[in-house]
Amino acid sequence: MAVGLSALPDMYPVRGVRLGTAAAGIRKQDRRDLVVIECAPGTVAAAVFTQNRFCAAPVTIAKKHLAAGAPRALLVNTGFANAGTGVPGEQDALRCVQALAQRLQVPADRILPFSTGVIGERLPVERLIAGLPAAVEALDEAGWAEAAYGIMTTDTLPKGSSRRFMLGGSSVTVSGISKGAGMICPNMATLLAFVATDAAVSKEALNACIGAAVRQTFNRISVDGDTSTNDSCVLLASGRAGNPLIDRAAGEDYAVLLANITAVFSELAQAIVRDAEGATKFITIDVSQGGNEADCLEVAQTIAHSPLVKTAFFASDPNWGRILAAVGRARILRLDVDSVNIYLDDVQIVKQGARAPDYTEDRGQAVMAQAEIHLRVELGAGQAATRLWTCDLSHDYVRINAEYRS
Amino acid sequence: MAVGLSALPDMYPVRGVRLGTAAAGIRKQDRRDLVVIECAPGTVAAAVFTQNRFCAAPVTIAKKHLAAGAPRALLVNTGFANAGTGVPGEQDALRCVQALAQRLQVPADRILPFSTGVIGERLPVERLIAGLPAAVEALDEAGWAEAAYGIMTTDTLPKGSSRRFMLGGSSVTVSGISKGAGMICPNMATLLAFVATDAAVSKEALNACIGAAVRQTFNRISVDGDTSTNDSCVLLASGRAGNPLIDRAAGEDYAVLLANITAVFSELAQAIVRDAEGATKFITIDVSQGGNEADCLEVAQTIAHSPLVKTAFFASDPNWGRILAAVGRARILRLDVDSVNIYLDDVQIVKQGARAPDYTEDRGQAVMAQAEIHLRVELGAGQAATRLWTCDLSHDYVRINAEYRS
Numbered sequence: 001m002a003v004g005l006s007a008l009p010d011m012y013p014v015r016g017v018r019l020g021t022a023a024a025g026i027r028k029q030d031r032r033d034l035v036v037i038e039c040a041p042g043t044v045a046a047a048v049f050t051q052n053r054f055c056a057a058p059v060t061i062a063k064k065h066l067a068a069g070a071p072r073a074l075l076v077n078t079g080f081a082n083a084g085t086g087v088p089g090e091q092d093a094l095r096c097v098q099a100l101a102q103r104l105q106v107p108a109d110r111i112l113p114f115s116t117g118v119i120g121e122r123l124p125v126e127r128l129i130a131g132l133p134a135a136v137e138a139l140d141e142a143g144w145a146e147a148a149y150g151i152m153t154t155d156t157l158p159k160g161s162s163r164r165f166m167l168g169g170s171s172v173t174v175s176g177i178s179k180g181a182g183m184i185c186p187n188m189a190t191l192l193a194f195v196a197t198d199a200a201v202s203k204e205a206l207n208a209c210i211g212a213a214v215r216q217t218f219n220r221i222s223v224d225g226d227t228s229t230n231d232s233c234v235l236l237a238s239g240r241a242g243n244p245l246i247d248r249a250a251g252e253d254y255a256v257l258l259a260n261i262t263a264v265f266s267e268l269a270q271a272i273v274r275d276a277e278g279a280t281k282f283i284t285i286d287v288s289q290g291g292n293e294a295d296c297l298e299v300a301q302t303i304a305h306s307p308l309v310k311t312a313f314f315a316s317d318p319n320w321g322r323i324l325a326a327v328g329r330a331r332i333l334r335l336d337v338d339s340v341n342i343y344l345d346d347v348q349i350v351k352q353g354a355r356a357p358d359y360t361e362d363r364g365q366a367v368m369a370q371a372e373i374h375l376r377v378e379l380g381a382g383q384a385a386t387r388l389w390t391c392d393l394s395h396d397y398v399r400i401n402a403e404y405r406s
Numbered sequence: 407m408a409v410g411l412s413a414l415p416d417m418y419p420v421r422g423v424r425l426g427t428a429a430a431g432i433r434k435q436d437r438r439d440l441v442v443i444e445c446a447p448g449t450v451a452a453a454v455f456t457q458n459r460f461c462a463a464p465v466t467i468a469k470k471h472l473a474a475g476a477p478r479a480l481l482v483n484t485g486f487a488n489a490g491t492g493v494p495g496e497q498d499a500l501r502c503v504q505a506l507a508q509r510l511q512v513p514a515d516r517i518l519p520f521s522t523g524v525i526g527e528r529l530p531v532e533r534l535i536a537g538l539p540a541a542v543e544a545l546d547e548a549g550w551a552e553a554a555y556g557i558m559t560t561d562t563l564p565k566g567s568s569r570r571f572m573l574g575g576s577s578v579t580v581s582g583i584s585k586g587a588g589m590i591c592p593n594m595a596t597l598l599a600f601v602a603t604d605a606a607v608s609k610e611a612l613n614a615c616i617g618a619a620v621r622q623t624f625n626r627i628s629v630d631g632d633t634s635t636n637d638s639c640v641l642l643a644s645g646r647a648g649n650p651l652i653d654r655a656a657g658e659d660y661a662v663l664l665a666n667i668t669a670v671f672s673e674l675a676q677a678i679v680r681d682a683e684g685a686t687k688f689i690t691i692d693v694s695q696g697g698n699e700a701d702c703l704e705v706a707q708t709i710a711h712s713p714l715v716k717t718a719f720f721a722s723d724p725n726w727g728r729i730l731a732a733v734g735r736a737r738i739l740r741l742d743v744d745s746v747n748i749y750l751d752d753v754q755i756v757k758q759g760a761r762a763p764d765y766t767e768d769r770g771q772a773v774m775a776q777a778e779i780h781l782r783v784e785l786g787a788g789q790a791a792t793r794l795w796t797c798d799l800s801h802d803y804v805r806i807n808a809e810y811r812s
Contacts, residue, residue: 119727321525
């Protein structure tokens with residue numbers, strides 16, 4: 001039931017980055033569940049990870065390896081998240097990494113592991129390792145679409161975004177894939193997102209780029225308010241495009257690159273919400289006129305996480321009192337309720353804290369019946385603003401999450 | 407589908423407090439929807455109200471009137487919450503209050519109004535006023551049970567609690583009623599709770615008593631994390647029991663009174679969770695060994711509000727990774743994940759941050775299949791602790807809230 005999400009776009013290859021996918025039977029048979037992303041020597045990498053304190057074993061190891069040097073490959077499995085598995089879980093992840101390192105003839109600490117799936121159960125290391133030859137065999141610069149399928153769990157559609165643009169006289173590509181579905185309220189990056197470019201960028205500039213892009217994209221989506229233990233977003237830059245090296249987070253070339261990477265991140269992040277578990281509505285929440293951005297975000301998240309607001313969206317019910325109540329309970333220091341305006345698309349439902357005089361249920365109903373809804377909240381307190389994307393709470397969300405694992 | 411909640415207990419009359427209920431057709435026909443609670447001259451009152459900034463018109467007026475002097479009556483309606491209605495909403499509430507004041511021959515500012523129901527629509531003042539004679543006619547010290555029915559909205563069962571005990575040589579009664587169902591995450595008091603005692607208590611001691619009791623009861627329940635615009639909890643003390651006046655928040659008599667009032671509040675608060683919208687499970691969350699109580703509460707609430715944890719409870723699925731992930735994302739300053747232990751009843755599922763060695767799915771499953779579940783989290787950081795009551799998230803929660811109003 002993905003909302004406004006269609007087939008994968010054309011995924012442009014990124015020079016220096018090859019992807020291979022296999023069906024290793026990690027948790028289910030005959031399902032692509034193993035992805036290797038190999039990058040050429042000289043590739044620069046930046047990544048952001050979950051801020052959940054119970055971060056998964058692969059996250060711990062990926063952080064350590066990323067600090068050790070530029071990665072040469074990413075190893076991704078679905079089925080099991082390898083989280084809540086303690087020291088044995090880290091050993092499992094390391095064994096997988098070592099097996100891939102041997103096959104690719106690179107040091108083990110140049111490989112970053114990523115896992116997604118059920119929390120708390122051990123990784124079937126032998127099955128995963130047995131799947132590696134097929135994944136490595138399949139490595140190909142044209143492997144993006146296969147990989148997009150290979151990282152799916154409860155996603156109903158693969159998610160990808162790809163762009164080409166000119167940078168310093170050279171044609172540059174940015175391609176990326178992501179997966180999401182549930183336990184989505186990233187506090188750093190979403191479940192799994194892998195984006196690569198062939199632009200030449202320094203590590204410092206790439207770090208700035210991923211930070212700025214994530215803040216406006218992956219950190220601005222919410223399905224259910226639950227931050228995963230495995231959230232990871234990786235940005236690779238192979239440097240093969242021939243553009244003049246971007247060595248700092250400033251200047252026109254950096255701005256062009258950031259804009260394009262943000263665009264890819266934004267599409268991938270929105271795709272996760274459009275294909276969220278049980279989603280029937282895609283909702284853009286804009287909170288503006290806040291005293292600061294943190295207040296705007298808190299208000300937006302309080303609305304986005306409210307089960308009552310989410311079920312009203314599901315029911316196409318313009319029960320705007322629930323939105324107003326969510327704004328009123330947001331944990332911000334000051335709120336002048338008499339200054340608050342709320343709009344559903346262009347229909348003003350709340351004016352200065354109370355029902356707008358010319359509001360009618362029919363007009364609200366017409367907007368709520370749409371698959372895509374734009375909710376705007378003006379706080380009347382300042383100039384700050386933020387945007388968040390979320391979805392509704394449907395019968396299917398409960399069904400999917402009550403049945404998951406069974 | 408109320409969990410472990412049966413018929414109303416015997417509701418002991420409270421000397422000096424009379425209750426009258428009527429069916430005024432405020433939103434639906436032939437349904438008790440109007441309650442008047444009259445208290446004798448000399449009654450002392452204390453109350454706590456929602457901290458939602460969009461508090462309802464009746465809350466604004468009740469606060470004002472409570473500050474003006476000791477109330478002589480409470481006027482309660484269901485059907486419409488009279489919230490988000492601006493200045494006209496306050497005028498509506500005042501007209502109702504004035505009509506009752508005239509009939510009871512008391513000043514209007516001695517009456518506190520309370521409303522619950524749909525947010526954002528105007529109160530049908532004429533129908534409400536037309537129902538007043540019947541409610542006043544019915545006033546009776548034995549009217550508690552009728553009133554418990556009269557304040558219900560999506561509640562499936564009426565909620566009441568009543569106790570008798572000796573205080574300073576006198577027999578004292580505490581009786582109370584409440585209603586809840588949805589939009590329950592009180593941040594001061596729950597939707598509506600009215601408790602009365604015939605004990606002789608000063609206003610200062612009564613205020614201390616309601617504060618202490620609410621903090622451990624109504625402020626420790628959550629159905630969906632949504633704080634209502636209308637939460638109100640009122641504690642009346644008619645002083646007719648003949649006990650020596652309790653004039654300060656100390657001493658043995660105060661302790662006995664507080665213990666009994668807390669017990670009544672606790673039963674009423676738990677009853678709200680047991681009869682929450684769609685609830686099939688009643689879950690007690692104890693978080694202990696915290697650095698301070700605020701941390702414990704934040705962890706408990708993060709678990710209680712997680713849709714993934716709530717759907718796992720609904721499914722009787724010991725998917726404890728979701729609990730662990732919720733603990734890990736709680737907004738507390740410090741969390742040493744390697745010190746965390748988690749138990750389902752007596753089954754340890756997480757030991758020092760990872761799956762407990764002797765845990766088996768069968769043992770977890772056996773606990774999760776129960777209608778009442780005790781979840782314990784030890785943070786290993788200090789001596790603080792708190793307890794919270796919550797419920798699961800079921801198909802019926804979505805159905806009820808998607809269909810409400812229709």
